[in-house]
Amino acid sequence: xxxxxxxxxxxxxxxxxxxxxxxxxxxxxxxxxxxxxxTEYQEITVLEEQPCRIxxxxxxxxxxxxxxxxxxxxxxxxxxxxxxxxxxxxxxxNKRKFNKRI
Numbered sequence: 001x002x003x004x005x006x007x008x009x010x011x012x013x014x015x016x017x018x019x020x021x022x023x024x025x026x027x028x029x030x031x032x033x034x035x036x037x038x039t040e041y042q043e044i045t046v047l048e049e050q051p052c053r054i055x056x057x058x059x060x061x062x063x064x065x066x067x068x069x070x071x072x073x074x075x076x077x078x079x080x081x082x083x084x085x086x087x088x089x090x091x092x093x094n095k096r097k098f099n100k101r102i
Contacts, residue, residue: 019051019078025085053078 003011025047030039054077061070079085 015078016051016080019053021052021054022049023052023054023077023079024048025050025083027086047083050079050083 024045026043027046028041029044031042032039054075057074057076059072059074061072077085
């Protein structure tokens with residue numbers, strides 16, 4: 001079963017209503033320094049104030065000991081599918097004034 005374009009648009013609008021914060025997408029780009037002729041990496045803001053939603057899931061290890069406890073946190077970023085996000089980018093979310101790395 002395939003959805004029509006109208007149905008896809010309606011579903012997308014419903015999902016986007018759940019976006020509760022905005023984020024900046026920051027990319028590390030190689031820039032050649034004219035003075036010393038070396039390639040340096042700088043943080044370049046690719047997108048600003050992009051609507052999004054961040055979801056957290058915390059998983060604790062069942063094999064906890066008295067001295068050690070392993071906890072893993074999974075962070076999911078929900079954003080428009082047309083936006084190309086490369087791996088290892090920095091995402092500044094202003095939902096609660098904190099920074100997250102992707």
